[in-house]
Amino acid sequence: MYWKRGTVTRQAHVDIPDGTVEEEFGRRGFFGRVSHLYRSEAPVGWTSIEGDCRPEALNLYALPGLDADDYLEGRIAFLQNADVRISFARVTAPMDYHFRNADGDELLFVHRGVGRIETDFGPLNYEKGDYLLIPRGTVYRLAPVEPTDLLITESADELEVPDRGIVGKHALFDMEVVNVPTPEPPTPEPGRTEWALKIQRESRVTTVTYPFNPINTVGWRGDLSVWQLNLRDIRPILSERYHLPPSAHATFLTRSAVVCSFLPRGLETGDPGALKVPFYHANIDFDEVLFYHDGDFFSREGIDAGMVTFHPQGIHHGPQPGAVNAAEGKERTNEKAVMIDTRRPLHLTEAGRAACNPTYWKSWGAA
Numbered sequence: 388m389y390w391k392r393g394t395v396t397r398q399a400h401v402d403i404p405d406g407t408v409e410e411e412f413g414r415r416g417f418f419g420r421v422s423h424l425y426r427s428e429a430p431v432g433w434t435s436i437e438g439d440c441r442p443e444a445l446n447l448y449a450l451p452g453l454d455a456d457d458y459l460e461g462r463i464a465f466l467q468n469a470d471v472r473i474s475f476a477r478v479t480a481p482m483d484y485h486f487r488n489a490d491g492d493e494l495l496f497v498h499r500g501v502g503r504i505e506t507d508f509g510p511l512n513y514e515k516g517d518y519l520l521i522p523r524g525t526v527y528r529l530a531p532v533e534p535t536d537l538l539i540t541e542s543a544d545e546l547e548v549p550d551r552g553i554v555g556k557h558a559l560f561d562m563e564v565v566n567v568p569t570p571e572p573p574t575p576e577p578g579r580t581e582w583a584l585k586i587q588r589e590s591r592v593t594t595v596t597y598p599f600n601p602i603n604t605v606g607w608r609g610d611l612s613v614w615q616l617n618l619r620d621i622r623p624i625l626s627e628r629y630h631l632p633p634s635a636h637a638t639f640l641t642r643s644a645v646v647c648s649f650l651p652r653g654l655e656t657g658d659p660g661a662l663k664v665p666f667y668h669a670n671i672d673f674d675e676v677l678f679y680h681d682g683d684f685f686s687r688e689g690i691d692a693g694m695v696t697f698h699p700q701g702i703h704h705g706p707q708p709g710a711v712n713a714a715e716g717k718e719r720t721n722e723k724a725v726m727i728d729t730r731r732p733l734h735l736t737e738a739g740r741a742a743c744n745p746t747y748w749k750s751w752g753a754a
Contacts, residue, residue: 500535509568
């Protein structure tokens with residue numbers, strides 16, 4: 388059944404009635420049943436918020452412990468739940484051990500830096516804008532050439548590519564642009580007699596010592612491997628007459644989370660009545676985390692590269708007061724960002740709380 392009551396627009400996100408704002412009230416993170424509410428006041432026009440639903444903005448470079456020399460000690464978790472842990476790390480020197488995560492898949496996003504990742508499947512040279520997908524149980528080692536800053540998502544569920552549906556399997560990116568490694572003999576280290584492998588299981592670390600380099604693969608075949616995908620090879624779906632939901636930009640998917648890539652794209656210039664900025668929406672089924680990587684983030688004021696916004700389930704969010712006016716006259720976005728939505732509520736860690744901007748919730752004002 389479908390109902391229509393009161394003052395509404397003929398089509399969602401287009402020709403919003405004067406004196407109203409549109410809110411998308413939907414289930415399953417834009418995939419499920421939905422209604423659009425037309426309000427006389429924006430749902431973000433609050434004057435105070437007390438409690439866990441308060442939106443947060445974090446400066447990841449303010450995370451305590453980020454300057455640790457050790458890779459595992461220096462990857463600082465700032466949000467987590469039973470399915471997902473999101474961390475930030477700075478790696479300045481080659482790791483002196485190898486690492487295997489037995490708790491889940493890892494998705495490393497290279498915010499800054501260049502270098503090499505050595506894995507069971509072979510090595511890859513990484514650069515800014517790379518996603519490095521590392522399946523659960525894979526041994527790897529990072530060897531940066533330049534200081535490397537990483538957004539790290541650990542997932543208890545397998546990370547996969549979402550079904551592209553009617554747009555076809557080559558939409559967003561063709562699998563041909565995904566790099567997989569080729570085994571190479573490890574670099575000889577004369578005189579070395581021990582190699583350490585650190586294994587993470589239930590967040591605790593076991594150290595295993597070998598008399599040889601544990602990355603000693605000479606060949607592999609199959610459909611499970613380390614992946615490398617750069618943002619420049621992702622081609623976003625566009626519509627010049629309709630503002631597409633974030634789900635149109637999904638890059639990776641699990642049973643409990645989705646990772647989206649927001650990239651420079653043409654704005655909705657084909658219809659003067661079409662929304663150009665994200666519509667207001669209530670987080671009903673997913674928490675939303677947005678990592679700002681590069682560019683001009685015109686829908687958010689006071690946000691710079693290397694920051695994260697966190698909007699929990701249960702509270703509205705959408706464009707800040709100046710965003711609609713800032714979009715007028717614009718024909719393209721110039722932003723690169725990574726969004727991580729989780730089905731179960733995320734919780735700020737102690738380190739995450741230390742990096743929060745305590746006044747971010749005020750940034751909407753009386754919209």
